[in-house]
Structures are given as structure tokens and as C-alpha cells.
Amino acid sequence: MSDQVVVTGAGPTGLTLALDLARRGVAVRIVDRAAVPFAGSRGDGIQPRTLEVFDDLGVLDAVLAAGRDLPIMRAYFGGTPVGERRMAEPVAPTPDVPYPNAWVLGQSDTEAILRARLAELGVTVEFGTAVTDFTQDDTGVTVTLQHGETIRAAYLVGADGGASTVRKRLGIAFAGSTDESLRMLLGDVRADALDHEYGYWFAASADRPTDGIALSPLPGGRLFQFAAPLAEDREPDLAALQELMDRHAPGAGAELSDLRWITVWRPNIRLAERFRAGRVLLAGDAAHVHPPTGGQGLNTGVQDAYNLGWKLAAALHGDPAPLDTYEPERRAVAARILGLSTELLDKLVDGAEDAMARGPETRQLDISYRSPTDHGPLVAGDRAPDAPLHDVQGRPIRLFDVFRGPHATLLRFAPANPGEPPASPTDSGPLFGEIRTVEIHRTGTGNNVPGALVDTDGHAFTAYAAHPGAHVLIRPDGHLARRW
Secondary structure, three states: OOOOEEEEOOOHHHHHHHHHHHHOOOOEEEEEOOOOOOOOOOOOEEOHHHHHHHHHHOOHHHHHHHOEEOOOEEEEEOOEEEEEEOOOOOOOOOOOOOOOOOEEOOHHHHHHHHHHHHHHOOOOOEEOOOEEEEEEOOOOEEEEEOOOOEEEEOEEEEOOOOOOHHHHHHOOOEEEEEOOOOOEEEEEEEOOOOOOOOEEEEEOOOOOOOOEEEEEEOOOOOEEEEEEEOOOOOOOOHHHHHHHHHHHOOOOOOOOEEEEEEEEEOOEEEEEOOOEEOOEEEOHHHOEEOOOOOOOHHHHHHHHHHHHHHHHHHHHOOOOHHHHOHHHHHHHHHHHHHHHHHHHHHHHHHOOOOOOOOOHHHOOOOOOOOOOOOOOOOOOOOEOOOOEEEEOOOOEEEHHHHHOOOOEEEEEEOOOOOOOOOOOOOOOHHHOOOEEEEEEEEOOOOOOOOOOEEEOOOHHHHHOOOOOOOEEEEOOOOEEEEEO
């Protein structure tokens, strides 16, 4: 059996998965039917949990350097300025949440960073290469590419978007709805008369927010991402967009130019009936499509990939059990987030006063795979929090530094006997591959223990609700596996 994985679709989901597999030493080919990379902002909101994933994958510094924080939006109703607001007020970092705020970076820029990191690991995206057919059996998948090449793989992952060829070929239902009554223009354009440090919301009135135009500044240039309604009789072009600007912002004097990307969006809210059929799996928009409200789509796809990568690696190393958890874990999350995105869209259409507000529920830090029967402050399936530590020489280190990499991590909290050798769970097997054990002591108790880390201000013990001698095993994707 071939031990390689084929990923079709080189958007954020496919790139994240290929990157995670490559760093685990898994042979991966990533193909995309497009001749060239996508150029446009599309999913430009990166949520805090995705920033944590990017930290682990080694691309966070580049993402932070290229992006910006959420802008202040200047609102105008009926041509009258009515004040400034943010979708979400900035939140200060805490010991357990180092990246609490959403970040803005155009999707094509995010993809470029992921491709560059993937290339460092020796994998290049094969553009202009669609998957045209595939068959599977008990030992693998035979994949046919558009140029006639046939390859053998252990698994095929369809990350090929809402119109997924893989999903359609599998015959998996894509339940949901498409609302043809609401047509929105989305894209990137210049508006040099507007201060690029701010975003703008020009609307007829506060109770008719969709009858207007919103512009949000994109980092790295002078472009704004825009969202505006499109009348049935208009073509999606610069002239239609300029007409909307002139109507809703007559005093702004904003002449639009340099239209880089434009698309017509209709509310298309769908969830695949299954995320897996044998050795073929779905991820990202191929499995769920979201309204843009709340900035959830790209982030949910990245989380799919982050959940799936280590499980595919485990299956390739002889343990298929983790892979069986991919669909139940991620489909439940996608269903919940689709509900959230839809609720936010309904508020926007209805003109709700808080339609533009974004709270903690959009940051994806609360995503958990815990069992409904488990109770407690931190149990199996929950996100593993960060915490500041220092080593025996006094040098600072974070738990996220310890977690970074393809391994699992065993945290061993202040055993009653500091000289006792670190214990590992006896039933880990190939489920997690490498397990890195870290012994954590309270301040003043671990200074003479080689390799120990000291809980600088008690944050690790608190965040993990840990008692002396407790053990917590962290999955490779930063969620708790179990504790004892």
C-alpha cells in the first residue's frame, strides 16, 4: 500500500493539512484545478484559535507581520456620520490565551505564507491539476488526475471547495439552502479618498444595514474589502460598485479604482451528510459552507485540517482509531458554527442593533470535543491552555513552546516525590507517536530537578485544575486526550 496522502484543493484548508502532514514525515501531494493561486481577500478574518494553530505550524510570525488588527469602523447613516465602532473591542492577552483578538489578513496572503512554509518542507502545490476520478478499495485509493496521470494513495482528502468534485463523486448529500433573494457583491478595490486606517459603513439607515456598502481596510497596500448588495439588473462590476458609493456616500468623494477581485455571493448554508467515506475524507468548504458573517468559514476549515493531520498519520502508522473520530468531532463543530454564522446573518438582514458586534463565541477558543457526560473545568476534548513557565536556569518558556511540533505532550504536575522518574501512559501505543514528557513544579520546589519547568506564577496549575502528581496528556492538535 502506498503511504502517501493526496490532498485536492490548495486553499487554507488543504495547505494547512499538507503542511501538518509534511512536518510529520508523511508523503503528501497537494493539487488544485486552478492554474494559478487565488488572488483576493475573501476570508480575511483570522480567529484567535487559528492563530494558535499557526503558532504550532511555524507561520504565526509571518501572519502577524503581514496583517493588522480589526479596524475602527466609521458609520454613516443617510449620509450623516453617526460615530465610530468596532466589531469587537480589543481584549488583553492572558496567561492561558496569548492571542485573544481576531487578526486581519487577506486570504491570498495567508495562502502565500502557508505555501512558502510548505515549500520549506519540500512540498510544492501542483496547480492546474484537478482530480477527475478516483476509486478505492480496502488498501488505498487510485486517483486519476486531469492530465491522465494515475497515482496510488493511502488516503484522498477533498478540500476542493463548496462545489467539491470529491464530495459529488462520493454522492454525499450537501444539505442546506441557498437564498436567491439576497445577492451581495464582495471584492477588493481602492478608494484613495478614504483614510485607509479606518473601515467604513455607509448605509441608508441603522435599521437597513444591508442597503448600503461596507469597506474594510486590507493590510499591505491601499485596498479595501467591500460588501454591498447587488440589484438583479446589474452586472457585478466597478460601475455597479461606484453607483452604490455615490448613492450612499455622496459627500465622501470616493472614486473607486483598481478592482482586484469581485464575486457575487448568495446565502449558501450547507453541511455534508458525511465527512468520510472509507479512505476518502472531506474538509473545509467541501464539507460545510458558511455565510461570511462572523468570519468562521476559513477558520473552521483550518481547524478541520489541524484535527485531521495527526489522525491520518496515526492511521498510516498502524492505528486507525483516531481517524474514526474525525467525522464525529468536526461535523458537530461545523454544525454549531453554521448555526452561529446563520444567526449573525439573520441579525444583519433584520437590522438588529447588535448585528455588527462580534463576541467570544466567534473566536473558536471554546471549541471542545468533550463527551456530554464529562464535567469539570478542563476535561478530555477541551482546548489545552497556554501558561508562562521558566526552566531551572530562570529562562522563560511557554507551554505553547513545549507543545509546538508534531508530538503529543504529557504534563506531569509536581509529583509528591520529585526524584520519581516521569511516567508515561501505558496505553498510548501508536495513537500519538512521539510523546514529550514535561515535569512542572511550583515555584521553589523544582529548581534542582534536571529538565523540570517551574510554574512561574501558578498559572499552569490553575489553568489545568491540576493537583500535585496529576498527569495531563495533550493531543498533537492541542486538545486534552485524558488526565489522571
